[in-house]
Amino acid sequence: MMKAKIDDVAKLAGVSKTTVSRVMNKRGYLSDKTVKKVHDAMNELNYHPNVVARQLFKQETKLVGLIFPTVNNPFFGQLVSSMEKKLFSKGFKVLIGDSMNDPDKEKLYLQELMTHQVDGLIVGAHNHGIEEYKNTNLPIVAIDRIMNKDIPVVSSDNYLGGQLATQLLIDNGARIIVHTNDPQNIKSPAQKRRSAYEDTMIHNGLDPIVYTLEFDSNSDKKIDSIKRIFKENPNIDGLFVSNDMDAAQVMDVAKDLGYRIPEDLKVVGYDGADITRILLPSLTTVVQPIDKMADVAVSTLVARMQDVSYSSNKILPVKIWRGKTV
Amino acid sequence: MMKAKIDDVAKLAGVSKTTVSRVMNKRGYLSDKTVKKVHDAMNELNYHPNVVARQLFKQETKLVGLIFPTVNNPFFGQLVSSMEKKLFSKGFKVLIGDSMNDPDKEKLYLQELMTHQVDGLIVGAHNHGIEEYKNTNLPIVAIDRIMNKDIPVVSSDNYLGGQLATQLLIDNGARIIVHTNDPQNIKSPAQKRRSAYEDTMIHNGLDPIVYTLEFDSNSDKKIDSIKRIFKENPNIDGLFVSNDMDAAQVMDVAKDLGYRIPEDLKVVGYDGADITRILLPSLTTVVQPIDKMADVAVSTLVARMQDVSYSSNKILPVKIWRGKTV
DNA sequence: CTCCATATGTCAACCGGTTAACACATGGAG
DNA sequence: CTCCATGTGTTAACCGGTTGACATATGGAG
Known part of the structure; x- marks a missing residue:
């Protein structure tokens, strides 16, 4: 069974596909009656707009690449989870690359993320000398590591x-x-x-x-x-x-x-x-x-995407937790 | 500065864009000399094919959606990390949705994954009564939970x-x-x-x-x-x-x-x-x-995608680790 | 009467890569 | 001579949604 397309919704609602697009994007003049007809048709057809077409046209994927050694680790797992939540709340989804501290894997992931046209990168992997980042022309935020002077760094002290x-x-x-x-x-x-x-x-x-x-x-x-x-x-x-x-x-x-x-x-x-x-x-x-680092990293990336000013180097404070081993 | 497109590569290599596409997809007759010319041009232009265009044409995104309560947890973190690795090795990338045991969040993530046209889903969230899964028409594998009789389940005993x-x-x-x-x-x-x-x-x-x-x-x-x-x-x-x-x-x-x-x-x-x-x-x-569960879940999903036979319900054995608390 | 706001439709180009069909050229086997 | 393999080019449509420009219609204010 075929997935419904915008033309199918238009036909069922008895409007043009331009009108359906206007309803989806809340653009132009639209009567309440028309909006309802379009929404009813979408529901009846179980229509999901294909963001791939939208991504192609708008030259923007709303995807952010995260490159980290692993998420199966308490620190990185919490950091990535925290960033994913914050990015989702800002309308982004994340593609994750686990580099396992292997420069070849990190390059491979970077390559893959580039072909997926991610809108930005947050990099917490620590392999040295990956020159390819220079060529990405993407907004990048680095965690815990200086990549070059143009890339903001978020770290703790x-x-x-x-x-x-x-x-x-x-x-x-x-x-x-x-x-x-x-x-x-x-x-x-x-x-x-x-x-x-x-x-x-x-x-x-x-x-x-x-x-x-x-x-x-x-x-x-x-x-x-x-x-x-x-x-x-x-x-x-x-x-x-x-x-x-x-x-x-x-x-x-x-x-x-x-x-x-x-x-x-x-x-x-x-x-x-x-x-x-x-x-x-x-x-x-x-x-x-960790959650603050995530918050700052995401805010900095979004600021870079929007070409608004941001602080170039954030060093966040640490503190000692006294358990029983000292 | 503009990102290089296939036409740019073609022009620099002195071939047609059809030839560039043939080189990228290793299709048709191609001389070694032409292949080298194209690769050289790609490298010089730092060309990354835009998989968004390819996704639109091929009706396949090579993305898999994972819906789990959270990854900031030892069990789910390891499971998701393990699945991500296995899927990556099979040419897929993952989009993760942390449902935090909230049915509304789970529905929202499902909606988002649908618009991103994921090729399949692995669901380990446990919210009850999410009817929307029925309408996805996607290959789905469930972890630890019976969704309906058509969806294979992977769990431990x-x-x-x-x-x-x-x-x-x-x-x-x-x-x-x-x-x-x-x-x-x-x-x-x-x-x-x-x-x-x-x-x-x-x-x-x-x-x-x-x-x-x-x-x-x-x-x-x-x-x-x-x-x-x-x-x-x-x-x-x-x-x-x-x-x-x-x-x-x-x-x-x-x-x-x-x-x-x-x-x-x-x-x-x-x-x-x-x-x-x-x-x-x-x-x-x-x-x-956990790693075996990940392996089986991924294999089952890929089998469903390829319409080949698979085992419908996998219950994997558990064992006791004797520490010192008993 | 003119102009503006509201409301919807038509048309077609675009985003970038894929690819089928066919053209043209060369060389070799039967 | 014919057919096949090799190698590359041309053409154009397609994937699905976006959107600008313009058209048409209606009603109201000045």
Whole structure:
């Protein structure tokens, strides 16, 4: 059975298709009687306008591309979900690309989003050196990463967060403090947390000790890396973990090795997403204002689309959530 | 600056636009020299074909609509993420609608997806009585819910899971066992877990005790409902919670009230999503095969799109993950 | 009488890619 | 000589909705 088209609605309503288009777009003079006739015909035919035709004509898709490492993660999941809601309320729908920290996947997704003629992009993936963004000629907002000077960035204060986390450990007596972070080829915001950690440690006359954890949750390789931290630092008494998922894994391994948290080992995580706060409320963590980041990112993108002025670089405040691990 | 069109590529390559189209679609006879000339021109112009025009002509968008309560939740987040990956590998992109268990939102999203001419739908929202699905004439796959006899359903074995969870509590000595569940107007799979719990309790000569928890995480109202469980059942020694997020909250409240888990109170959750397994590994829970559900749902949808045969009702097995809460 | 507002219709081009049908050219096999 | 394969071009219609320009009709105000 054929889908109803505007001509079918026009015929059933006994008006021209121009009139149907006028009713749909609320344009021109229209009597109440005609409007009702058209709506009745649409309902009877179960007519859905084909936005593809409209998109082609208007050169605008009302689609926004979101490129993020994954949504199966508390921080990114909440951020993407929050942005999707805000964009929907402004009449946009989102196409999501999970880049999994793989530059080739990120390029592929970008390519796909370009062919789908998205009206804008919000990019939170952190692969370095993707030159293709330069060529898109699209309004872009970046999350947590500087892409170039023309693209506004929304982030939380990762440096301050790193300072707060490290200082909290020091102030609570920790001295042999290890920091875990992403590989350095991944230009993620966690690198600022590392810088802050290192600066704060040196400032307190302590030795920075950094371990790299790969971005692939729950793999044996990661567990091995975590075990190596304890093996190589038997006197460890503090851990600043660059994200909450890793923090959970680190604590699990620590407990298996006999450490009591926080008596023997104090732990601070990072992100404080809603899911984490419910599933692991005991974790002391640096809380990013995720919903606020989403709000600012969407507002900035819409402002760019409309060529109105916007603030180029937003750094939103973080705060410490005191659980029980420090 | 204008976006390059197929005519621009043709002109730069010195061929006809029909030849460019033949190159893009790998159709007809083409010399290697011509193919190279066209590709070079595309690269030089940074040309992205406009799939909107193609969609209009071919009457196919390669978009799939996903309607789920939310993605900011371990179970749904993993399920949607997994489906998105599988659909992308088959050439589809997804448009997501978060219905938040609100029938009006679900209808609105469905409407929007229809106007975007999605090629199919995977529906995991559980609002009752949305008649509009009947009119879509689209291939639809449902997750965890019977919509009508024509729509294939993919679910895990919620009844068996409920049995296993309840029996595990009983086998480990619990006798005053409470079950928490969604409101009954929400036709979620959790209702089968409730049935199983009730049947298993009665079968063991015990009284079923069910409490309703609203679907809005971390609200004070929910905390109050949880507190009421302990107030009204001072001799409680077992809890079967219908999802892991609620289980975490229930345990948090229980600990605040002085219960030791599992000594004083044994707890079993449900879902076992990857995120939960990392953030709360101690939780004993019924693990759904989320990635397998995603795989089956996508395969079934694609089969429906291609009018090839498929299995109408897939119930996938669950298993118990023994953490430390039982 | 003229002009304006209201109301609806007609016409046709447009958005960008797809593609069928056919034309023309060349070379080789039967 | 005929037919087929290879290679490329031309033409034009199509997908569905949008919309400007203009036409026609009616009624009322100045």
